[in-house]
Amino acid sequence: MPPLHEGQRVAVLADSQNLYHSSHSLYSRNIDYETLLDTVVADRELVRAIAYVIRADSPNEEEFFEAIEEIGFEPKIKDIKTFADGSKKADWDVGISLDAVTLGDHVDVVALCSGDGDFSRLCSHLRHQGVRVEVFSFGNSAADELLDAADSFVDMSEEKERFLL
Known part of the structure; x- marks a missing residue:
């Protein structure tokens, strides 16, 4: 895998639901x-x-979507689905994976901001394609299989005052 160096082309993919639940729990x-x-x-x-x-009709979520866009992220928004039994579901695993594979042809590094173990196979695929995979998440809530599959891991818990509001 190529070492970390200036000039690398980077794609940053932030699994906001995973980050939100980890930082709040x-x-x-x-x-x-x-x-x-x-x-x-x-x-x-x-x-x-x-x-x-995820759009879940929560207070201030539109402000959040605008704020992340101003920071430099492109927000991809999916509406939460409510089923007949009252259960709710919304996740971006397939969308994130497809974007990562597509972007992998155009970047040197995919930075995955998530601790979701479902992405371990994605990491292995990207690395096999010659793309460096960096994971940014909280160590206490990051899946071991994800960390094992990545080239590097930044434990945001070690600098929580830096990464949290």
């Missing part, structure tokens, strides 16, 4: 998306930053 705080993006990109070339979000 561990610290009852929100993610600082501006710091996250700046940290991930560092001195490299940002090709694309996408934040995958």
